[in-house]
Amino acid sequence: MLKETPLASLHRASGARMMPFAGYDMPVQYRGVLAECDAVRNRAGIFDVSHMGHCHASDPALSRLLSRPLEKIAVGKSSYMLIMNPGGGIIDDCIGYRMEDNLWHIILNASRKEIDIETLKNVTPVTDQAMIALQGPRALAMVGDLCARRSFARNVKVLDVDITLVARTGYTGEDGYEFILHESKAALLWTRLIEAGAQACGLGARDVLRIEAALPLYGSDISEETDPFETGLGFAVDLDREHFIAKESLTKKKAHPTRRRAGLIFEKGAVPRHDYPVMDAGGREIGKVTSGTFSPMLQTGIALCLIEKDAVPASIIIRGANCIAKEVPLPFYRREK
Amino acid sequence: MILDGIFYTKEHEWIKLLGANKARVGITDHAQHELGDIVFVELPEIGRKVKAAEAVAVVESVKSVADVYAPAAGEITGRNDGLDAATINADPYDKGWLFEMTLEDKALFLSPDEYRKHIGE
Numbered sequence: 001m002l003k004e005t006p007l008a009s010l011h012r013a014s015g016a017r018m019m020p021f022a023g024y025d026m027p028v029q030y031r032g033v034l035a036e037c038d039a040v041r042n043r044a045g046i047f048d049v050s051h052m053g054h055c056h057a058s059d060p061a062l063s064r065l066l067s068r069p070l071e072k073i074a075v076g077k078s079s080y081m082l083i084m085n086p087g088g089g090i091i092d093d094c095i096g097y098r099m100e101d102n103l104w105h106i107i108l109n110a111s112r113k114e115i116d117i118e119t120l121k122n123v124t125p126v127t128d129q130a131m132i133a134l135q136g137p138r139a140l141a142m143v144g145d146l147c148a149r150r151s152f153a154r155n156v157k158v159l160d161v162d163i164t165l166v167a168r169t170g171y172t173g174e175d176g177y178e179f180i181l182h183e184s185k186a187a188l189l190w191t192r193l194i195e196a197g198a199q200a201c202g203l204g205a206r207d208v209l210r211i212e213a214a215l216p217l218y219g220s221d222i223s224e225e226t227d228p229f230e231t232g233l234g235f236a237v238d239l240d241r242e243h244f245i246a247k248e249s250l251t252k253k254k255a256h257p258t259r260r261r262a263g264l265i266f267e268k269g270a271v272p273r274h275d276y277p278v279m280d281a282g283g284r285e286i287g288k289v290t291s292g293t294f295s296p297m298l299q300t301g302i303a304l305c306l307i308e309k310d311a312v313p314a315s316i317i318i319r320g321a322n323c324i325a326k327e328v329p330l331p332f333y334r335r336e337k
Numbered sequence: 338m339i340l341d342g343i344f345y346t347k348e349h350e351w352i353k354l355l356g357a358n359k360a361r362v363g364i365t366d367h368a369q370h371e372l373g374d375i376v377f378v379e380l381p382e383i384g385r386k387v388k389a390a391e392a393v394a395v396v397e398s399v400k401s402v403a404d405v406y407a408p409a410a411g412e413i414t415g416r417n418d419g420l421d422a423a424t425i426n427a428d429p430y431d432k433g434w435l436f437e438m439t440l441e442d443k444a445l446f447l448s449p450d451e452y453r454k455h456i457g458e
Contacts, residue, residue: 017373033399034374034423204373204400269377269422271397294376294399301377319395319402 005050006130006183007190016202022110024051027202037208037296039199040172044136046198047206049178050186053113054126057104062120064245067228068238073098078150078167080236082228083116088249089224092116093216093233095169097152105165109218129164130186134193135176137335142196146177159192161185171206173213173333211293211302214263214331220274221290221304230259230306232330257309259287263332264303264325269294270318272303277317286311297333338366340430345452346445348406351430355437359414363434364396364405364425367456372398375425380416381436387411389445394435396425408446411439
């Protein structure tokens with residue numbers, strides 16, 4: 001039996017194409033993936049992300065399991081961090097919001113929320129909240145200037161709907177907000193945002209946009225078999241402290257990396273996908289695609305890859321064909337601030 | 338949408354006869370809708386001899402890849418070079434045609450009604 005978000009019947013009524021994801025019946029597209037990406041990059045799009053997990057933490061000792069200490073997050077600010085295992089592998093990526101001196105709100109990936117809560121132990125699951133993301137250059141014009149970047153506001157009204165927490169964060173590379181609100185209010189906010197001109201967007205568009213922005217997806221780009229340094233997430237690691245479960249393993253990995261993240265684009269419009277082999281100019285396999293898609297911004301295929309540290313990628317094998325690719329700096333897309 | 342006057346296959350190709358033993362082939366409206374936004378197409382080489390039900394072309398959307406199968410044994414005689422991938426979504430039966438070929442038989446052909454039944458319309 002699939003779980004549902006509070007907006008599931010709204011999605012179905014508006015003709016969204018639904019598909020199972022992380023045990024939930026989720027909208028994959030409404031108007032079409034490319035049209036939805038265009039809306040987010042040029043106007044504003046909304047995403048139902050109510051399948052994600054939420055918990056409250058009050059115990060700073062949890063920092064032992066996190067890539068960055070909770071106490072270093074200022075009250076009113078958010079921080080991207082990783083839940084780590086002792087070997088330096090990533091259990092999940094998450095965002096923590098310090099609500100008060102001794103209260104943090106942490107958002108977890110839908111596919112990992114049960115494992116995360118089991119790992120963290122001393123947290124309180126929060127299960128009555130929905131979450132809607134509004135992303136795009138017109139987001140601020142639509143709902144107002146609610147908080148500074150990487151900050152959040154609590155207990156505000158947006159389009160006259162009560163919001164528990166609004167954060168200026170997102171997963172698309174655009175400016176915008178993520179609204180956490182009581183599940184009973186989710187349909188009202190969704191409807192008001194549509195009326196204000198936002199385009200409903202599904203997981204299909206979400207995946208394309210986040211790959212363009214070079215943001216990792218747990219299970220594709222990061223896992224317990226990858227460490228933060230080789231996946232471009234070294235910025236989220238604070239090694240300079242004593243009580244950190246992965247201090248020893250990560251210190252070694254940082255000093256002696258064997259792999260690195262690489263962003264590749266194609267000359268022709270072939271679409272690279274997860275696990276496709278990445279080759280060097282000599283035809284030797286040097287790694288794999290971790291996430292790939294067609295990029296509407298660049299009008300060609302793009303791939304996030306995990307390859308041997310010193311290798312120079314030259315092509316990706318797509319259905320038996322050697323497709324020439326070129327490494328480019330990441331992210332593929334960055335909005336001029 | 339299903340057009341009359343052309344043939345179909347179970348694999349969601351359509352066949353428009355161009356004479357006794359020659360045809361133009363594409364994918365149906367049902368197929369383009371299922372695939373979503375199409376972004377990449379691989380067409381067969383002219384002169385290639387193909388078997389019935391052999392994978393001869395590829396249509397790729399953002400989310401998935403679909404093989405296009407020869408509706409009969411024959412030889413590829415034409416291809417829609419310069420086809421914009423999005424045209425297959427917009428106009429699957431006309432401007433979105435994929436390739437032309439000679440036909441050695443019509444064993445795999447479905448009538449419009451048979452295809453209608455096949456996709457449960």
